[in-house]
Amino acid sequence: MHDQRLKDIVPFVVSVECGSFTAAAERLQVTGSAISKSVTRLENRLGSRLLERSTRRLQLTDAGNAYYQTCMRIMEELAEAESVLAAQRTIPSGRIRLSVPNTFGRLAVMPALIPFCQQHPELTLSLTFSDRFVDLFEEGIDVAVRIGNNVDLPAALGSRPMGRERLVFCASPSYLQRHGTPQTIEQLLQHPAIVYEKADGSGKPWLFTGADGHPEWRNVAHRMSLGEVDAQLQAACAGLGIAQMPTWLIREALERDELRIILPQLQPEGLPLTLIWPRRKQLLPKVDALLLALEGLRIH
Structure with a gap:
């Protein structure tokens, strides 16, 4: 990269940050004329107007905004590269x-x-x-x-x-007291399900481990489909049905005895x-x- 390109980038970035050539000149300790000439030289080389000038404040054009974001990334990467070579490179900062x-x-x-x-x-x-x-x-x-x-x-x-996530079937103690605890997959599928709602509006199937050991997805009749896992958790804790959720999500609810795991032998790996x-x-x-x-x- 030609040295002049880097020299012109800094005045441009500082001008955007300060909002005027005068303020940028004060920060860089040069004249306002030097800042203006540097930005104009940059615009001429790029063939695009980067800043709209006014007596009150500089305003980025669309092309200027895109170029500014690129310049910021370049300057940040240069700073990071220098930090790798710094004397205290072993100290995260x-x-x-x-x-x-x-x-x-x-x-x-x-x-x-x-x-x-x-x-x-x-x-x-x-x-x-x-x-x-x-x-x-x-x-x-x-x-x-x-x-x-x-x-x-x-x-x-x-x-x-x-x-990987570990998925479990779970329900609240109050739900299990009212409806009983399923002991088989067949019994499990008879209960109202609380499933995650996918982007297309359909309910996410439940995941089982098939007879051949491979994952097997099954669509289940569901009482609710919810597009937020937090909402799924709340519905299950409220006793509205059985849900299949990752253990990291329900850990605190299990500790508070707000949920209980059903059929613990059915714990397929999730994502x-x-x-x-x-x-x-x-x-x-x-x-x-x-x-x-x-x-x-x-x-x-």
């Missing part, structure tokens, strides 16, 4: 961004992050809760926890397994849980430390 699934993140990941943050006071944690598959590169995520099969994972992403991260960030002490902390999670 700086901002680290983690993305986790909503409920799993709250119940399983967050308890592990509290001692992690206490152990590393020089780290600033940014935690995003989202059930969608985030784009780590586009959104600047350092580490993500993903529930589901990771087929066709790009080579630029590293991954480590965290285990895999995986840590993923951009490989180029693995050498960063903060990423390495977070991966180590999350690897210690016990999914059960």
